[in-house]
Amino acid sequence: MSSATSNTINPGAPATGAGVAAPGTSPTFSPLYQQIKSLILQSLQSGEWKPGELIPSEVELANRFKVSQGTVRKAIDELSAENLVMRRQGKGTFVATHHEARAQFRFLRLMPDAGEPHSADNNILEVKRLRAPAEVARQLDIKSGDSVIFIKRVQSFDGAPTIVEELWLPGAIFKGLTAERLVEYKGPMYGLFETEFGTRMIRASERIRAVAADESTAGLLNVAHNTPLLSVERVSYTYGDKPVEVRRGLYRTDSHHYQNDLS
Amino acid sequence: MSSATSNTINPGAPATGAGVAAPGTSPTFSPLYQQIKSLILQSLQSGEWKPGELIPSEVELANRFKVSQGTVRKAIDELSAENLVMRRQGKGTFVATHHEARAQFRFLRLMPDAGEPHSADNNILEVKRLRAPAEVARQLDIKSGDSVIFIKRVQSFDGAPTIVEELWLPGAIFKGLTAERLVEYKGPMYGLFETEFGTRMIRASERIRAVAADESTAGLLNVAHNTPLLSVERVSYTYGDKPVEVRRGLYRTDSHHYQNDLS
């Protein structure tokens, strides 16, 4: 009874038998705590526990899944390391949310050369539906020509226009997103996506280049034609590594820089 | 005896009493595993265990420090997460080293737009001693005018010159570093620093900008004057967050990009 050997006696027990394979095949068992992690992940993904909310305590989850608290703990440790949940001693474990100062800077790496990072004014230039261009469709893993929502905006810091950005979002997910809602909404865009459309960005991949400003962009950023700009192309992913945003930004870097820490 | 309460009965016991304060002050105890981590860190920093070498097993360290294996384990878990050691099941725990394919890409983020990352030809243009310019001195935390070693090089991928880099290293640490040794040495430069000078880079911070190529750089990279280039200014740190390298690179990004994953 007190024997461990989870992989021989336990895998059938914990809830929805994660890691079950067709009979006759080699099951390739994963550690118990990974299975528990997957189960918690499903509850996060399904919206059973929403961003900002408290999830059940470690003891309760241990009882629910019929494992020890230590095993639940290890599962949550990893989720916490991946910024999917946040632990607070004495209070509990909360689903991570973009409505927090802490979460902002994970996805905005442009910092002023001197002084504290300040929040941006957001100027929406354009919001429209269109058919996904081939390259965007490929990145969003949808069919070329599928409906996407296109957004173009300029962000200013201290009154100086600094970022021109174009975004493409899958129309199927962001149905009903309009310029009005974007303009009205106070706070980070990912916060709006999370609460209004139930889609939480959890990871992003960026490709960075130096390019010359074209005339249109130069006008928007108030710089000379051909000024060097930082080109940042981002694909953002939600649960299950599903791509749900393509973003192409052009950054002025004369008084700001893209900060990156290698560790 | 089986009682835990480390902070009341244990803190004096484990070896060199980390976290000990003058009597009468409030000691501000840290968790036991953090103290163990500090002790292991000291052994790494002092060179007691050298890069690539096997460190004592968890059981042995637990005996040495008079704590449980689980506590040593948690300490090593963190060191492993920080890439200071590498665990290998069945074999042991090894001190991390730059002489590994795995470690290379942590500090070189420029990737080809298509195809596999290839290794670079290294063309050393210049190696000399000079007095640290004010800005470099500030970044290296040395006095302005102190001796530094200056290196300028061009790196090519597939025969195409792609990166022009200037490096400044504290003369006190890298005494005896010559152009010959740099040219002769096969493998990553951080590997040479690690084995020949006992200085291991463990972390770096980069500031990225878009700039226009000056005439000299344009010539070296075989691009037109004023071509937009990625400017990457890096400060690298060794143990104890001590800065030991300043590096300023200019990257062509017409067929490569700087890859960054936000997570």
Add this chain to the structure above:
DNA sequence: AAGTGGTCTAGACCACTTT
């Protein structure tokens, strides 16, 4: 067979927060 890291358990106590 022996040694290493990896997983799991059960129970104790600590630090912090709320009631």
Add this chain to the structure above:
DNA sequence: AAGTGGTCTAGACCACTTC
């Protein structure tokens, strides 16, 4: 006082590597 996450222990067994 009660509940939560955080630390620590002791012991068991598993997976992998080497002898």
